[in-house]
Amino acid sequence: MTTTASLDTLRAAFAGRLLTDAGDIAPFLTDWRGKWTGAAIAVAQPDTAADVAAVVRWCHAHRVPVVPQGGNTGLSGGATPDASGRALVLSLARLNRVRHVDVQNNTLEVEAGVTLLQVQEAAREAGRLFPLSLAAQGTCTIGGNLATNAGGVQVLRYGNARELCLGLEVATAEGELWSGLRGLRKDNTGYDLRDLFIGSEGTLGVITAAVLKLFPQPAARAVAFVAVPSPAQAVELLQLAQARLASSLTAFELISDTCIGLVMKHVPGSRRPLADASPWYVLLEISDAHDEAHANEALEGLLEAALEAGLATDAALSTSLAQFEQLWALRENISESQGAEGKTIKHDIALPISRIPAFVEATDAAIAAAFPGLRMVVFGHLGDGNLHYNVSPPEGRTGPEHAAAFVALEGPLNQLVHDAVAAAGGSISAEHGLGVLRRDEAARYKSPVERRMQQAVKQALDPLGLMNPGKVLG
Amino acid sequence: MTTTASLDTLRAAFAGRLLTDAGDIAPFLTDWRGKWTGAAIAVAQPDTAADVAAVVRWCHAHRVPVVPQGGNTGLSGGATPDASGRALVLSLARLNRVRHVDVQNNTLEVEAGVTLLQVQEAAREAGRLFPLSLAAQGTCTIGGNLATNAGGVQVLRYGNARELCLGLEVATAEGELWSGLRGLRKDNTGYDLRDLFIGSEGTLGVITAAVLKLFPQPAARAVAFVAVPSPAQAVELLQLAQARLASSLTAFELISDTCIGLVMKHVPGSRRPLADASPWYVLLEISDAHDEAHANEALEGLLEAALEAGLATDAALSTSLAQFEQLWALRENISESQGAEGKTIKHDIALPISRIPAFVEATDAAIAAAFPGLRMVVFGHLGDGNLHYNVSPPEGRTGPEHAAAFVALEGPLNQLVHDAVAAAGGSISAEHGLGVLRRDEAARYKSPVERRMQQAVKQALDPLGLMNPGKVLG
Numbered sequence: 001m002t003t004t005a006s007l008d009t010l011r012a013a014f015a016g017r018l019l020t021d022a023g024d025i026a027p028f029l030t031d032w033r034g035k036w037t038g039a040a041i042a043v044a045q046p047d048t049a050a051d052v053a054a055v056v057r058w059c060h061a062h063r064v065p066v067v068p069q070g071g072n073t074g075l076s077g078g079a080t081p082d083a084s085g086r087a088l089v090l091s092l093a094r095l096n097r098v099r100h101v102d103v104q105n106n107t108l109e110v111e112a113g114v115t116l117l118q119v120q121e122a123a124r125e126a127g128r129l130f131p132l133s134l135a136a137q138g139t140c141t142i143g144g145n146l147a148t149n150a151g152g153v154q155v156l157r158y159g160n161a162r163e164l165c166l167g168l169e170v171a172t173a174e175g176e177l178w179s180g181l182r183g184l185r186k187d188n189t190g191y192d193l194r195d196l197f198i199g200s201e202g203t204l205g206v207i208t209a210a211v212l213k214l215f216p217q218p219a220a221r222a223v224a225f226v227a228v229p230s231p232a233q234a235v236e237l238l239q240l241a242q243a244r245l246a247s248s249l250t251a252f253e254l255i256s257d258t259c260i261g262l263v264m265k266h267v268p269g270s271r272r273p274l275a276d277a278s279p280w281y282v283l284l285e286i287s288d289a290h291d292e293a294h295a296n297e298a299l300e301g302l303l304e305a306a307l308e309a310g311l312a313t314d315a316a317l318s319t320s321l322a323q324f325e326q327l328w329a330l331r332e333n334i335s336e337s338q339g340a341e342g343k344t345i346k347h348d349i350a351l352p353i354s355r356i357p358a359f360v361e362a363t364d365a366a367i368a369a370a371f372p373g374l375r376m377v378v379f380g381h382l383g384d385g386n387l388h389y390n391v392s393p394p395e396g397r398t399g400p401e402h403a404a405a406f407v408a409l410e411g412p413l414n415q416l417v418h419d420a421v422a423a424a425g426g427s428i429s430a431e432h433g434l435g436v437l438r439r440d441e442a443a444r445y446k447s448p449v450e451r452r453m454q455q456a457v458k459q460a461l462d463p464l465g466l467m468n469p470g471k472v473l474g
Numbered sequence: 475m476t477t478t479a480s481l482d483t484l485r486a487a488f489a490g491r492l493l494t495d496a497g498d499i500a501p502f503l504t505d506w507r508g509k510w511t512g513a514a515i516a517v518a519q520p521d522t523a524a525d526v527a528a529v530v531r532w533c534h535a536h537r538v539p540v541v542p543q544g545g546n547t548g549l550s551g552g553a554t555p556d557a558s559g560r561a562l563v564l565s566l567a568r569l570n571r572v573r574h575v576d577v578q579n580n581t582l583e584v585e586a587g588v589t590l591l592q593v594q595e596a597a598r599e600a601g602r603l604f605p606l607s608l609a610a611q612g613t614c615t616i617g618g619n620l621a622t623n624a625g626g627v628q629v630l631r632y633g634n635a636r637e638l639c640l641g642l643e644v645a646t647a648e649g650e651l652w653s654g655l656r657g658l659r660k661d662n663t664g665y666d667l668r669d670l671f672i673g674s675e676g677t678l679g680v681i682t683a684a685v686l687k688l689f690p691q692p693a694a695r696a697v698a699f700v701a702v703p704s705p706a707q708a709v710e711l712l713q714l715a716q717a718r719l720a721s722s723l724t725a726f727e728l729i730s731d732t733c734i735g736l737v738m739k740h741v742p743g744s745r746r747p748l749a750d751a752s753p754w755y756v757l758l759e760i761s762d763a764h765d766e767a768h769a770n771e772a773l774e775g776l777l778e779a780a781l782e783a784g785l786a787t788d789a790a791l792s793t794s795l796a797q798f799e800q801l802w803a804l805r806e807n808i809s810e811s812q813g814a815e816g817k818t819i820k821h822d823i824a825l826p827i828s829r830i831p832a833f834v835e836a837t838d839a840a841i842a843a844a845f846p847g848l849r850m851v852v853f854g855h856l857g858d859g860n861l862h863y864n865v866s867p868p869e870g871r872t873g874p875e876h877a878a879a880f881v882a883l884e885g886p887l888n889q890l891v892h893d894a895v896a897a898a899g900g901s902i903s904a905e906h907g908l909g910v911l912r913r914d915e916a917a918r919y920k921s922p923v924e925r926r927m928q929q930a931v932k933q934a935l936d937p938l939g940l941m942n943p944g945k946v947l948g
Contacts, residue, residue: 184825
């Protein structure tokens with residue numbers, strides 16, 4: 001039992017803030033979408049890594065579960081405490097220092113609470129690029145990005161958060177501080193603890209700082225919005241683009257016309273940039289080390305070849321920064337526009353790229369047969385094999401009075417979609433993590449031997465089961 | 475105690491071969507350099523993953539240590555059994571099938587015993603590139619490359635073996651077969667077991683197959699051999715090359731003139747491709763998605779800028795395939811040429827790139843002061859921060875009669891070099907792994923908390939300590 005007296009010992013054990021007032025801690029108990037709400041004994045806001053470790057040591061000594069929280073922008077409930085009220089929420093937001101830039105080594109050492117946008121800006125100030133980029137970047141923190149192995153729109157070229165991290169500092173479950181802050185591109189001196197903590201959603205320890213990889217800033221970027229007849233042609237266009245552009249191809253997004261229709265309906269001033277509608281589009285981006293002319297030439301050459309091969313039927317190219325941003329906005333406003341269309345049921349899936357066309361065709365048909373009238377809102381990072389295979393209520397049934405009937409479909413819809421994903425060798429959580437949202441489903445699709453290894457790793461690094469309990473593993 | 479009777483049960487438990495005759499097993503008991511020799515009860519040569527698991531199950535039931543072995547080309551003694559004679563050597567060489575090529579997904583599924591050269595060829599036949607490339611590629615196996623997280627000359631652009639692998643199949647320590655053969659670029663459904671097995675040198679389980687990443691084949695490649703005054707200018711040249719060429723820069727190797735001198739002495743027909751000697755050289759390679767003219771233009775532009783900025787004093791460019799190969803041969807023949815010059819003491823180190831110039835200057839001076847007359851043979855993958863910081867006996871003392879005196883320096887020399895590496899935040903095994911060679915030294919430089927986590931992981935996945943005992947961890 002945690003008493004007021006022992007909370008006083010916690011307050012004395014570290015230099016940061018400790019919130020215990022119900023009003024003060026409330027914002028930390030609910031995720032930003034309001035999907036999960038829990039309770040906690042307190043919220044600790046240390047401002048150094050040593051103090052994070054001190055807080056965890058206290059929790060370990062008092063058997064208090066620890067729920068680490070960064071920007072609280074996760075989509076799977078990984079940063080919300082459960083309803084028991086036993087846990088302490090450990091906010092990393094005040095660990096917000098950029099510790100060190102090493103320009104020649106192309107690395108940046110930052111604390112966990114630095115926002116992704118601040119990381120990007122620190123890189124830019126050093127004349128470098130930090131390529132991780134996602135919608136929540138103004139609020140999400142790099143610690144959370146690493147804890148969930150975040151993805152985003154540039155993974156095709158630069159990789160997930162995992163590939164962008166060279167070293168970590170972690171407060172272990174016992175409250176020791178491990179400094180694995182290596183700025184090395186090669187290091188074969190034992191087991192890869194770094195990649196074990198990345199993506200573990202705070203269930204093995206608390207990331208307090210990281211060494212990140214930087215890249216040269218591209219001299220120019222350009223995008224094309226390309227009409228394609230179907231996902232099959234989009235996959236062929238991807239092959240062509242990779243052969244011609246190699247790693248200059250920095251984004252390759254698939255978008256259905258339904259998505260564009262929703263954006264035009266809900267975002268004032270947005271318009272389809274092509275004369276005729278097409279069932280599908282690809283938004284592709286090129287980053288060039290030379291200049292704008294070189295980028296445009298490469299893009300025009302690709303599009304000519306694609307039109308000639310029948311992979312594309314029309315295309316619009318950005319010829320100014322404003323157009324570049326307008327074209328990207330069509331992609332970036334899809335989630336919000338779908339949200340404006342009533343409740344949503346989302347699937348963040350990954351598949352072998354070669355299997356995506358058949359998957360979409362068969363699963364669209366199965367959903368249409370089992371749940372007539374539902375609208376498929378399908379878009380995503382085709383270059384990574386990652387689709388946001390989302391569902392909206394039927395046209396005209398988007399009001400709150402229809403919400404309960406739609407939400408009741410979530411379980412059977414998830415099962416239909418995720419069974420199809422598993423059958424195609426895919427993943428039911430490509431970039432959003434498991435948290436509590438996908439925890440039990442993920443377990444269902446994993447083999448017994450994989451589940452046992454996952455549990456053995458958890459037991460090895462968190463034997464008391466105090467680190468973010470109930471997340472990732474059941 | 476393992477009896478003949480129980481070896482008969484092993485023979486019956488799987489369909490591959492079992493060697494027990496002393497003459498038959500002898501080649502498996504010594505590493506290729508003849509540095510380590512052990513003993514074993516038998517050598518098992520299964521030819522399917524299921525049979526690998528069956529062999530491990532038998533070992534688990536009979537408490538027999540398992541020493542996995544691929545091409546037996548390792549440099550750290552990771553694939554040689556100890557002297558006890560209790561272990562079974564498990565050869566993966568007969569698991570040699572290319573299982574599946576998925577061209578659209580840019581993936582290749584291969585068994586552990588396929589040689590690296592065969593993997594490269596299978597990729598080429600599919601019109602793709604598998605970029606891992608190293609000296610032993612005709613003999614080493616992809617299973618061994620993954621178990622040791624091999625590096626090589628293209629890491630700068632494509633990453634280590636770790637970054638080139640999407641999924642694994644592994645026989646666990648209990649002899650279960652885990653199929654983690656996902657061909658996915660995004661999958662956030664639990665702890666990253668894949669990266670735990672990669673680089674674990676067979677101490678957590680036996681890799682039986684892998685899904686590998688493929689890349690577009692470059693349209694053209696070109697190299698330049700560039701004279702630079704010192705490592706400091708080489709690091710500045712690297713910055714310039716990255717800014718101008720981005721990911722077209724596929725190799726960036728630093729070579730001292732001592733290295734080139736040894737190659738010219740020992741490899742008939744080799745010559746310095748520049749009129750004047752320089753204390754240091756950079757061999758840099760560009761891969762281009764367009765064509766040869768585009769590649770040469772980019773390379774010439776870079777070299778002009780480098781000469782103008784005083785970073786380079788002279789340069790030779792490849793203008794034919796023969797020249798391309800001649801320039802690369804200067805780099806590839808260094809190890810052999812150093813070997814022809816008597817015994818060698820090698821250090822496979824990684825450092826933050828920014829710290830390499832000061833490290834080389836200070837450590838060269840410290841070695842010259844402590845061990846006068848020794849010759850530094852320094853070269854390596856500067857683009858990755860990885861140097862082969864090697865030492866040869868003094869000129870004129872290279873004969874076998876001097877070998878013992880030189881070898882006696884190994885301990886103190888290693889300590890001097892590795893202490894300096896540790897002080898600069900580096901790694902004492904960049905790409906060769908720990909095996910038995912660097913096991914105890916690595917433990918000395920790791921913090922107690924890191925050592926405890928490494929041991930906890932080992933205990934979690936191999937509780938009986940039967941998987942390649944004595945390697946990686948003490």
